[in-house]
Amino acid sequence: MQQDKEYVAAIDGLRGVAILMVVYQHTLATPISNWMTHTIGYSYPYIVANGWMGVGLFFMLSGFVLALPYFANIRRLENANDFKNYYRHRAMRLLPLFVFMAIVSYLVSAARRSDYPQSLALTLTTASMFTTSEFFPRINGSFWSLMVEIWFSVLFPLLLMALQRWRYAYVALPVILISISMRIAGAYLPFVDVHTNPVKDFVVARLDDFLVGMLIAYFYAHRKLPQHRGGLMFVAGWMTIVFTAYLRDLRMQEAIPLFWVAGFNNLSHLGFGMILISVLQPGLPRAWLGVWGLRVLGAMCYSLYCWHGLLVTRNLQLSPFDLELQLQFWFLLILLSSLTYRFIEFPHERSLAKLFRLESFASSDGMERTDAS
Numbered sequence: 001m002q003q004d005k006e007y008v009a010a011i012d013g014l015r016g017v018a019i020l021m022v023v024y025q026h027t028l029a030t031p032i033s034n035w036m037t038h039t040i041g042y043s044y045p046y047i048v049a050n051g052w053m054g055v056g057l058f059f060m061l062s063g064f065v066l067a068l069p070y071f072a073n074i075r076r077l078e079n080a081n082d083f084k085n086y087y088r089h090r091a092m093r094l095l096p097l098f099v100f101m102a103i104v105s106y107l108v109s110a111a112r113r114s115d116y117p118q119s120l121a122l123t124l125t126t127a128s129m130f131t132t133s134e135f136f137p138r139i140n141g142s143f144w145s146l147m148v149e150i151w152f153s154v155l156f157p158l159l160l161m162a163l164q165r166w167r168y169a170y171v172a173l174p175v176i177l178i179s180i181s182m183r184i185a186g187a188y189l190p191f192v193d194v195h196t197n198p199v200k201d202f203v204v205a206r207l208d209d210f211l212v213g214m215l216i217a218y219f220y221a222h223r224k225l226p227q228h229r230g231g232l233m234f235v236a237g238w239m240t241i242v243f244t245a246y247l248r249d250l251r252m253q254e255a256i257p258l259f260w261v262a263g264f265n266n267l268s269h270l271g272f273g274m275i276l277i278s279v280l281q282p283g284l285p286r287a288w289l290g291v292w293g294l295r296v297l298g299a300m301c302y303s304l305y306c307w308h309g310l311l312v313t314r315n316l317q318l319s320p321f322d323l324e325l326q327l328q329f330w331f332l333l334i335l336l337s338s339l340t341y342r343f344i345e346f347p348h349e350r351s352l353a354k355l356f357r358l359e360s361f362a363s364s365d366g367m368e369r370t371d372a373s
Contacts, residue, residue, distance in 0.1 A: 011064075011279075013290055014061060014276065015297070017054070017298075018298075018301065019054065022055060022142075023333075025052045036048065046245070047242070053241065056209050062152065063210035064217045067214040068217040071221035094149065097303065097306060097340060098143075101140070101306040114138070129144070135201075144201070145305075148201070148206055152203060152207070163214060212273050216277060216280075230279070231284055296356060296358065304337045307336050
């Protein structure tokens with residue numbers, strides 16, 4: 001199946017939206033929420049502090065981009081050599097930057113007189129995912145989602161073969177039920193962090209995020225997605241995301257039962273899914289997401305995600321509206337991310353035009369850029 005340049009640009013753009021949501025959450029969400037509470041007496045402050053839902057968008061897009069070449073018969077998983085090539089490709093895509101940034105994160109923590117060799121070891125082996133104290137690695141808390149991505153990459157062939165062998169409903173229903181069950185259990189366990197914990201956000205509990213992306217890829221490849229009203233679907237998708245944030249706000253105020261938390265992920269699946277479907281067809285949403293600046297952020301999202309947590313200083317958190325501090329943060333974030341994007345993520349790519357101007361839109365290049373996690 002041919003992938004046109006607008007399709008690739010839109011997926012890059014969605015990656016850009018996701019990374020902006022995450023960076024916003026860690027730099028501006030809390031002070032804006034506090035200002036709304038104390039200055040104007042707004043009753044739902046957390047509705048503007050849910051940018052971390054961008055991680056769910058990353059997961060869904062990873063499922064979509066990994067699965068599409070197989071459903072479109074561009075790639076196959078039929079023999080041992082196919083599996084070997086798949087795992088080698090994923091390892092070379094994910095692990096070099098993961099290992100490099102884990103070591104950098106450890107050195108930064110050591111320079112700040114917080115020496116965590118155990119955290120580094122648990123991160124490099126992804127064993128921290130199976131702990132309570134290091135689920136958010138102390139050297140770089142953002143690495144929890146990268147480990148979920150790595151483990152999904154390990155499990156992906158099993159899901160793919162199941163979807164190819166059986167009817168999608170026979171695969172989707174059990175996966176969704178298992179994921180919801182784990183999130184319900186996790187919601188009632190007493191972890192320190194109210195939003196994320198080692199059970200509710202374990203790879204199995206978040207597997208339906210990826211599965212939704214895979215299902216959209218399946219229907220897209222088989223030309224079974226809606227072909228009209230993309231703009232309306234785009235708006236409805238974002239309204240669903242805002243409504244999900246509102247429900248999370250109600251939960252923070254204990255206005256709705258705790259077990260509802262498990263279903264919030266599925267509501268965000270619905271919202272992000274509608275947004276993704278809307279940009280898979282011609283229209284304004286696809287054009288908006290295809291602007292160059294947003295696409296570059298999306299192409300570099302893996303590096304941006306790894307660096308941003310290290311660069312958010314205490315001063316920036318205390319004075320998030322200080323223009324000088326914001327400029328310093330974004331300058332360093334873009335500079336360091338550009339270097340790792342160029343020399344760690346794609347060290348063999350000699351064309352800067354392909355990397356930063358995104359001039360190449362061949363299917364393989366597009367997939368390589370957009371499956372960064």
